[in-house]
Amino acid sequence: MKTRLERIQQDLENLQQFNATPEKGLTRFSLTEEDRGAREYLRKELQKLDLNVYEDPAGSLFGRRAGTEDLPAILIGSHFDSVKNGGHFDGPAGVIMALEIMRTLQDEKIQTRYPIEFVAMIEEEGGRFGSGVFGSRAMAGLVDYELLLKRRDADGISMAEAFESFGFNPREIEKAKRTKDQVKAFIELHIEQGPVLESRGSDIGIVEFIVGITQLKVTLKGRPDHAGTTPMDMRADPLVVASQVIARIPDFPVAEKNGSVSTVGVLEVKPGASNIVPESVTFVVDIRSKDSESIERIVGKITEALDSASQGTPVSYETEILLGVKPVPMEKGIVASFRENAEALGFSYEMMLSGAGHDAMIMGLFTDVGLIFVPSRDGRSHCPEEWTDYEDLQKGIEVIYETILQLGEAIK
């Protein structure tokens, strides 16, 4: 019989076959041939375990293991779609966690009071239809048929058409909705997608909050003068003002002393000619924190910096909030259980923020959630180089397994 480590490796390697871009990282978009392949592989593995295997109208795959009582289920899993040319761990690591735990429960002939359900969700990345965390949004009741008609892939195929030709009934999408009465908790494992665990040499990360995200779009307007004929004191140069502000932005999250971060990743200069003083500059500040008040303070400081840099110049600015998502706390009891189990198993861990959104963020809208991170080599993700050592993945799985026994109330 295979060891747990061998099974994990085998599952990961098996799933890697269902890939539209072999040799160029993993591309597994939702409701495609690759989705079908991965889905059927998982279905077969779940059926071997005598689980009640089904799909919900949103296309997520479930494998239910009955409890000794008719109680809300504990869901475990993650997503099995990928970005374009992504890696083999973002998503699948958590799906394999769930599969391996279902196997172990079966092997060990464990009985739990609460039902335990494997879940593999689709379209978390939004790679095909630009509609991310789709499977979890459907479970949270945030998706309707109108959306399926509206969202289209690069070939113009709507989600509704794709669902239909894949064998689902898109008109039933709202039936994917779950409630707290049906779902006691959702527990996810995900790769960190950052450098913290590796750099601190920690085995796993126990997430306490998925951060809130505010994206602030700043547009500065000046005047597009000739770069040769306009004296320095007669210019209205929005890039000079923008630079003064962007140079200061890193200080604002650091002053919060709670792991808040801010990033300017998009900046556009118009008209964008080397011999024309810019007419306008647009940039987006992405601000993330576990604390909504920190986000508000950072936005306030950016606005003050814009005021002070543009004051006395002919440059004007305006701001717009593109996105505002509140921080989501992980359930304290689950967090405590992860912590105790990590200690009992002798694993080193970090208490962490998740700086990226995950299905757990959405599931947290209607049920208790827990999220374990495993290390990402060099912090890389969404690229072919994405990697997590199987031993590290196994440690994350073992911690969750112990928590499932507790949360599911395994009968001794």
Add this chain to the structure above:
Amino acid sequence: MKTRLERIQQDLENLQQFNATPEKGLTRFSLTEEDRGAREYLRKELQKLDLNVYEDPAGSLFGRRAGTEDLPAILIGSHFDSVKNGGHFDGPAGVIMALEIMRTLQDEKIQTRYPIEFVAMIEEEGGRFGSGVFGSRAMAGLVDYELLLKRRDADGISMAEAFESFGFNPREIEKAKRTKDQVKAFIELHIEQGPVLESRGSDIGIVEFIVGITQLKVTLKGRPDHAGTTPMDMRADPLVVASQVIARIPDFPVAEKNGSVSTVGVLEVKPGASNIVPESVTFVVDIRSKDSESIERIVGKITEALDSASQGTPVSYETEILLGVKPVPMEKGIVASFRENAEALGFSYEMMLSGAGHDAMIMGLFTDVGLIFVPSRDGRSHCPEEWTDYEDLQKGIEVIYETILQLGEAIK
């Protein structure tokens, strides 16, 4: 008989007809139907003045008025092509200056020792073939047949093909070359394309130098981390470093106290996603000054600023000189003559730098040059709103006319 002012207005309005984008500014690319129309209009006007009208192999149009002696000619004029959706003055103002001066010489039956030649040059803007100041470069001997084969317009037509189908022999292009023995001086009138004359309420600008231009490309390299999962102190963000430098760049030319200017008009952030810390930032600094040493000092200060901003960070940078053109002084005798004539005529004037390149810059490589600016409303240029009052244009023409009488040694 029409007044000078009426003739100037009439010429400008007549030339405006030869336009590929009526109602949307002037678009008159070289060797097109619009070029043909403008060229034939000018040819007819020159022929009325009994001039020796001819074209050189580079497609520029000349109208020669013999001197009383066989001496090098004094060329006067500018270009008659435009940018896409440009204005009616950038180029034509100087062509009409030359036409009006030829008319006045004829009307007044002036004899000069030196021949005087009208010239209307093509492709100064490089709008069609991306090969700017073409007519003057051909006269300076900087153009060969190879270049005509290489340069192509947006439809893939080479300059050689365009010359051929227009009726020129592109293989003879090198015969456009002139020498100091043939050309005593070149005198140009051009719109200022900047705000200085208007803001100071001056009638004309007397250019002392066409500035030198250095374009410095700066590339900063960092690491494309996830904007949510990467702590602030573990980032290599090239945009933060670039911003610190760009915020300081305006101080460097101002410190030169000689009208030097620096501009960052191009800046590109890669990969350019709001949730990814930039991997690289590229920007171009355009530096202009009448003094080569000022340009060198400004480049030095930018390099120091890059060193100091990147020091102690994981961000690296490299620089590349994209363009390096030396300042061109206008001939001191011509400048002095402009000044005396402006004073004698009671016109207010500014001694100026030309921050933009012009045909005079290239002609200065082999002969004496002089350049008069006339005011641009709101400093605007290369747009449909480009405007110079006819009265202002007339003042510039009158100053040049007096200088031509002196330089050409009119016989009293």
